[in-house]
Amino acid sequence: MRGATPEYERGLHINKAAEGTRIRGIGFAHYAGEGLKLEGPNVTLENNTFSWNAISGVRIRGGYGGTNATVKGNSFVRNGMLGLRGGQTTGSVFDGNQFTGNNSFERFAATWSASGIKLTDSENVEIYDNVLEGNWGHAIWMDGGVVHPTIVRNTVRGVGSNAGIHLEISPGGPRGAIIASNVISGAGAGIQISNSNDARIWNNTLVGNDTNLIVNKGDRRGGGEEGTRVLPVTNTIAKNNLFSDPTGGTTLKASKFDACTDQTPLFDTLNFNVYHRSNAGDPATLIHWAPVAGTAGCTRSFARLTQAGGFQDVIGREPNGLALDNVARGALFVNASAGNYRLVSGSPAARGGDALPADIAAAVRLGLSSADAASIDVGANTSRGALHLHLR
Template identity: 30%
Template sequence: MGVAAVAAMIVVGTVAPAAALAPATALVHDDFSRTASGWGAAPTGQKYTLASASRFATDGTAGTVTLSPGANAVASLPSVSQLDGTIGGTFSVDRSYTSGNGATISLAQRMKPGYQYQARARVMTQGRLSLWISRTDGSAAKEMTIADPRTVATGITAGKAFHVEFAVSGTSPVKLQARAWLVGTATPAWQVSANDGTANRIATAGTPGVGTYLSASSVATVVRADNIAVVKGTTSTTVTGGVAVTLPAPTTPAPAPAPAPAPAPTATSVGSVPVGQAAYAVPSGAIYVAAKGTKTGTGTKADPYGSVQYAVDKSVSGKTIVLRGGTYHEYVYVPSGKALTIQAHPNEAVWFDGASLVSGFTKSGATWSKTGWSYDFDSRVSYTRGEDLSRRFVDPSYPMAGHPDGVWINGVAQKQVASAAQVQAGTFYVDKAGDRLILGTDPSGKKVEASTLAKAIRVHGKDTTLRGFGVKRYATTLAELGTVSTEVDRATVENLVITENATIGLFGWAQGHTYRNLTLTKNGLMGVGANKANNLTLRSSLITGNNAEKFNWAPSSGGLKFSASDGVKIVDNVFRSNGPMGAWFDVSMYDITITGNTFEGHSRTGLLVELSQKAIIADNYSVKNGRGIAIFNTGDVDVWNNTLAANDRALEFMQDERRQEVSTLAAKIPWVVSDISVSNNVIAYGSGSCPILSQDLSLKKYGNEFGIRMDGNLYWRTSATAPANFSCWANGSAGTRSFKTLEDFRAHTGGDKASKLLQGTSIVASNFALTPEAKTSTTTVARTLLSPVAAAIGVGTSPRLGAISSY
């Protein structure tokens, strides 16, 4: 993105001349009360230096930046240099986004060539405003996120103004704080913050920066910025009533406004940009690669290296490798000690493809054979190399699921069968004994491709980034742990499409990974997996159509399966139609944040948290699943402000005889259901007979011993008998006890005192937003949000019902 910052002073109330509005500590103040091309100079005397100067103008009331898709525009104030200070601003964009990743506005401080801190505010689809803090280390291609994104406001529509502020102070560590909020609402506390004590911290004075960036997948946009100000110290730049004031940063958040009505969903609001549309800047000194499959070239734009692996071998740590458009049929290993960025050339389609073109088939009866086919991929299914657990993973109804071979004819996947005698149109057989590939569809005049590689990319270099390309059709066995795998600390994987691979698309272990804006689809077993991957963040990704080979739902399958990891954040993703399982967190996960996601269309469970401890599950939609949300042998969970609709069972709490197997984790993660709070959820029942269930499979505990606290929920069912039960509750040796009404359930559990059950007309619309009629229940039903829940969602604590993000 480069610098994408517009720093501004915030004005509320009477408009006054710039000099009157500027706080006494202001170094810069600019109200743009002039008309000119470019931005010229602020009334306080500082001149702007512009990159992409033709995009800047002033119209007498604001500074404007006109952006085409993929463009950024940068302004700086080189006459200003300070160590500690605050910049802030008022912004708007001239459109509402229904696709792409929207416009990013950033406030930059301590800028010097190649280095800066920035608070980034992104206006996204569905009117969301996301805020995060990052640091640039030497070039625009080397950006490190140091405070994760969070949604801080909704309802950002065309012309809707909002404020952003960014404060930086200190040297060891450097303290960074940012906040953003709608014009006309109270100033919140700092919403995103971090202390940078790393060796790469920026501990010297620098200039503020001004600029914007527009996603390559969004439509042309004009950004308006008003009242640019830079002030000394970490004080607010806000003024009220046209009178200059300098305010200390508030310490408590003000209530957030009620969210805007949810718009209809858009298919492109999450996931990667299409392959060929990524537009990352190419830094000076970049290494170029062309898809030749050769160890040739010098790595320049005029004479690119002939393969990615050759470029990796030739590169030193810190380099950016730029892939020219084409198909790369290779396996790439990034070794230890090399922190590389591997990215597609702007607007060029780059695919890593594990399949090769195949020709030379001979007809024999009703089939066609290719002789000399010696590819022999391991069909044993296990996370451990050499072990075979196919009996657990493979559904007997789909016996070839564990065989990673793949064949495509004119792009259409063919089905693998177990013998030559079974081959018919649309199928193929790999005759290992006879070294033959046998097809049931006539390949004459058609493009035939078959998998010949097992792995695409393995990352062993810390701080490596992969972005902007596609990965498909690798015959990845389960023991390879992902067609793409990040196996050391702090990998960034973004804007990748990973599809049609034999088992797992993407897998991570080690700590600090950032996965964002990914499309993981049609992979044989699972979209994404992780183990011992502390502080991993998965954000704004589309995980759909995985478990394409129809493996058993257990031990692992579906959209996502993570285990043995602390501090994982799963934010603003869509999990849709991944067979039985959507997202599954299992075996000693701890401190999980699951917010802003959609789990839809899974035959068994949309979201399962099992054998783990401490989770926030908030602001999610779980719809049209077998089970909406399931909590199994897990404690310390807050289930707040979710919308659960059309699931056979909305909520499930299960306990069995298993207890923590690692003695050192017994106190931290005991594998016991306890301390569960369930509030402010909208729960529209489906057809299942027990829409809310607690159950002890060892037939010892009663539901009231599970430590489940339910209150402030809005329930709905078609009628008093559809479904017949309101809930079913663990009942010791008797199994479960059913309750027909909320009143009966409330009397038995002592909970749900403020909850309400409606019957008849549905309480959710077709897009699962709460209907206006049902929304009137908010004042009597909803509870004040727990502070950790509100912080995780990025809103105030004022009562509200159901998911806050848009479906």
């Protein structure tokens, strides 16, 4: 389906009356708005192509009925601002899609709305086994009231100065936001958590990003039910992640705009992670941390994980963390230059991480036995993001 002139705002509009509709194997291109607008419940979009649409390939409006959608095996290619956008959707699943080059030509402001996939004010969404490459904007962006998202086994490459996964102004809820077994390279931030609670970051492989993990409390304020208050950042858990060769200032950055007046820790748990630098001096700062009482700006930078005066010694976090300095990437990964970040046999990064909680083990969809979940390796691999087992 093709819309060549401005009067064709979209190719297809699915409303509430079309519950259960299935759209398969159709191409949507050159529409002035989106290729397809989804406002009907329990709709399946499978094996379609959405390309060169002015704003987005697909728009999902959950407030008008677009809930419990299944978006599977589609290609979102070179749409003007976003591959897919959605709001107020509940229970929708995004599985095995390809997002390539969205906003790569128009270059709308990435800090405003441009993205591979962006959802707002949504709940219990699942985003897994997607490949996102060359999108000019945050690749996966959960912004403003996204509760209980599950983001697992995705591969993200090449998003410039933007984030691979960005969770922003989103309360985690009782279960939290699960971000697990993703492989992210060539981003500004591999994973960024901003003004969001209860993020659970497990077994991701983050390589060659400017900063591999950012957790920050900024002064952006919520809206709607959140009013105008600054949302806090609490109860972040990061375990079993593999951080390798950041290209910018640091591997991990924890920051607060009010660090000297709000001493609440950003992390509940930070442990069992691996910090790799091919050159111990590049970057010179391994971890930038806040809040730290009694220091200038209530922040402090650390060049080393271990050793006297290092991060473990001063802050007391990462008691089971591992630093790998002056180790070539080739000693860790099967073929890093080709983007294959599976651990080679005998890799110094191959080590047992902490046992996976039952819900994390279930979320990664690998059929792990309880014994496997208790003896998991750090990081992910590139077999569609699946975890790499290290049975002890």
